[in-house]
Amino acid sequence: MNAIAQIRRNDQPIYLDYQATTPMDPRVLEAMMPYFTYKFGNPGSRSHSYGWEAEEGVEKARSQVAKLIGADEKEVIFTSGATESNNLAIKGVAEFYKDRRNHIVTTVTEHKCVLDTCRHLEQQGFDVTYLPVQQNGLVDLEQLRAAVTDKTVLVSIMAVNNEIGVIQPLAEIGKICREKGAFFHTDAAQAAGKIALDVEAMNIDLMSISGHKIYGPKGIGALYVRRKPRVRLVAMIVGGGQERGFRSGTLPTPLCVGLGEAAEICMKEMDGEAVRLTKLRDRMLKGLNAKLPEIYVNGDLDRRIPGNLNISFAHVEGESLMMGIKNLSVSSGSACTSASLEPSYVLRALGVEEEMAHTSLRIGLGRFTTEHEVDTAVAELVHHVTKLRQMSPLWEMSQEGIDIKSIEWAAH
Amino acid sequence: MAYSEKLLDHYENPRNIGSLDKNAEDVGTGLVGAPACGDVMKLQIKVGPDGLIEDAKFKTFGCGSAIASSSLVTEWVKGKTIDEAETIKNTDIAKHLALPPVKIHCSVLAEDAIKAAIADYRAKASKKDEPRKAAE
Numbered sequence: 001m002n003a004i005a006q007i008r009r010n011d012q013p014i015y016l017d018y019q020a021t022t023p024m025d026p027r028v029l030e031a032m033m034p035y036f037t038y039k040f041g042n043p044g045s046r047s048h049s050y051g052w053e054a055e056e057g058v059e060k061a062r063s064q065v066a067k068l069i070g071a072d073e074k075e076v077i078f079t080s081g082a083t084e085s086n087n088l089a090i091k092g093v094a095e096f097y098k099d100r101r102n103h104i105v106t107t108v109t110e111h112k113c114v115l116d117t118c119r120h121l122e123q124q125g126f127d128v129t130y131l132p133v134q135q136n137g138l139v140d141l142e143q144l145r146a147a148v149t150d151k152t153v154l155v156s157i158m159a160v161n162n163e164i165g166v167i168q169p170l171a172e173i174g175k176i177c178r179e180k181g182a183f184f185h186t187d188a189a190q191a192a193g194k195i196a197l198d199v200e201a202m203n204i205d206l207m208s209i210s211g212h213k214i215y216g217p218k219g220i221g222a223l224y225v226r227r228k229p230r231v232r233l234v235a236m237i238v239g240g241g242q243e244r245g246f247r248s249g250t251l252p253t254p255l256c257v258g259l260g261e262a263a264e265i266c267m268k269e270m271d272g273e274a275v276r277l278t279k280l281r282d283r284m285l286k287g288l289n290a291k292l293p294e295i296y297v298n299g300d301l302d303r304r305i306p307g308n309l310n311i312s313f314a315h316v317e318g319e320s321l322m323m324g325i326k327n328l329s330v331s332s333g334s335a336c337t338s339a340s341l342e343p344s345y346v347l348r349a350l351g352v353e354e355e356m357a358h359t360s361l362r363i364g365l366g367r368f369t370t371e372h373e374v375d376t377a378v379a380e381l382v383h384h385v386t387k388l389r390q391m392s393p394l395w396e397m398s399q400e401g402i403d404i405k406s407i408e409w410a411a412h
Numbered sequence: 413m414a415y416s417e418k419l420l421d422h423y424e425n426p427r428n429i430g431s432l433d434k435n436a437e438d439v440g441t442g443l444v445g446a447p448a449c450g451d452v453m454k455l456q457i458k459v460g461p462d463g464l465i466e467d468a469k470f471k472t473f474g475c476g477s478a479i480a481s482s483s484l485v486t487e488w489v490k491g492k493t494i495d496e497a498e499t500i501k502n503t504d505i506a507k508h509l510a511l512p513p514v515k516i517h518c519s520v521l522a523e524d525a526i527k528a529a530i531a532d533y534r535a536k537a538s539k540k541d542e543p544r545k546a547a548e
Contacts, residue, residue: 317451317475317478319450319475320476323415323476324423343450354447355446355450358448358450391470391471391472392471392472393443393452393453393472394447394473404447409445409446409447409448409452410444
């Protein structure tokens with residue numbers, strides 16, 4: 001695929017941050033182009049062919065997205081991205097059903113846009129239960145079962161975590177929700193297109209999807225809203241009544257088409273890509289383990305998407321490591337929080353010690369990652385971790401057999 | 413975040429990495445910060461018979477700014493008396509490296525490390541003097 005050559009510029013660092021965003025697949029751009037130019041009609045225009053052809057593009061995209069998750073196209077609405085989808089799903093359901101049920105269950109490792117939405121609802125008088133996760137990052141199903149009551153309107157649990165890539169047991173969660181009569185919303189921004197999702201088999205009532213995490217454009221996402229049994233929402237954006245009234249505003253035709261194309265490519269290539277990425281990830285981990293003692297993978301390694309590694313390099317501070325590996329673009333957590341100096345709340349929720357959380361990197365592999373890039377990354381990481389350990393007083397102490405927990409550190 | 417050239421130079425080519433014998437009488441060791449906060453600095457000074465700091469070494473667990481701050485102060489303290497070294501201010505370090513505001517704490521830590529190393533050296537020196545004073 002000559003597309004790869006177009007994606008990577010030679011002088012650029014190796015991109016290993018696929019959970020932050022993905023480059024758009026050139027095939028997606030190609031599908032979008034006509035809708036930027038001559039097929040510019042408003043898909044809402046019913047009176048002429050410009051509108052009809054734009055509508056055709058949007059509806060094809062809707063059905064491409066629906067197929068990816070085993071839904072009917074009437075159940076998919078377009079939004080500006082997963083953050084909006086999450087806001088709409090959670091606030092929309094909470095608002096609509098508030099007279100009957102006012103309790104929401106979620107987990108402490110959700111994306112900030114889910115946590116902040118829940119906090120917002122708490123201020124409005126809703127009750128929210130934030131479930132802890134186990135050491136492997138997965139929710140404890142018995143705890144979930146116990147937390148869901150006859151007052152629970154919604155359970156919102158992400159499909160795949162953005163920092164550690166672990167896959168929650170969606171079908172089991174869906175089953176519990178259905179039994180208890182609560183709606184199940186899942187933020188699938190990191191899951192869609194990477195693992196098989198089926199809203200029927202998994203009893204999912206609402207699902208958020210993002211375009212730019214699946215090699216599609218930024219600024220577009222989707223929300224799946226179940227029709228049978230029907231889930232009702234109070235809209236956040238009102239106006240022309242587009243998207244069945246759930247989300248007013250003229251649809252951005254090229255972006256919708258891009259999301260649809262991206263979804264279709266993911267669906268076609270998912271199985272082969274999973275095998276390829278698992279091989280690359282194993283290669284990376286093996287390469288690092290061969291040269292570096294005391295490195296630890298955070299989160300369950302088996303129940304995880306293929307393209308994610310989150311590793312603690314003991315006694316090496318993550319930010320200084322990122323400064324060293326200039327030729328690699330990785331992150332120390334989610335892109336939203338990488339400007340803060342706080343260690344990741346996701347890693348803390350797994351019980352990772354604060355000092356270990358400070359040594360962690362998130363490495364994301366994806367469609368355009370090559371074996372050569374993985375090998376280069378391993379060599380750079382080994383070089384810089386070794387160098388930084390040479391200058392780490394904590395590494396020195398651990399080599400001398402001093403337990404750093406036995407020292408009384410002055411917190412500052 | 414864009415870092416200054418001086419900061420990057422200290423990060424890429426840190427001066428005076430290493431350790432001195434912490435049990436030696438002419439060596440003062442300062443260990444400041446906390447692993448849980450993401451910064452630990454170990455700074456050591458070796459004081460000559462003439463009262464001048466003749467060597468300084470550091471090891472740092474922390475971000476690039478913390479590494480650069482500690483590398484810089486090892487250069488600065490060398491050749492100074494301990495009284496002079498004690499006057500190094502975090503604001504001087506921050507200014508020299510053009511630290512961004514969120515990284516000012518790294519320079520504070522470096523100043524603390526110098527002070528802690530000097531305090532350790534002084535404590536050792538006064539202990540050494542005690543038996544002599546008792547004999548007088």
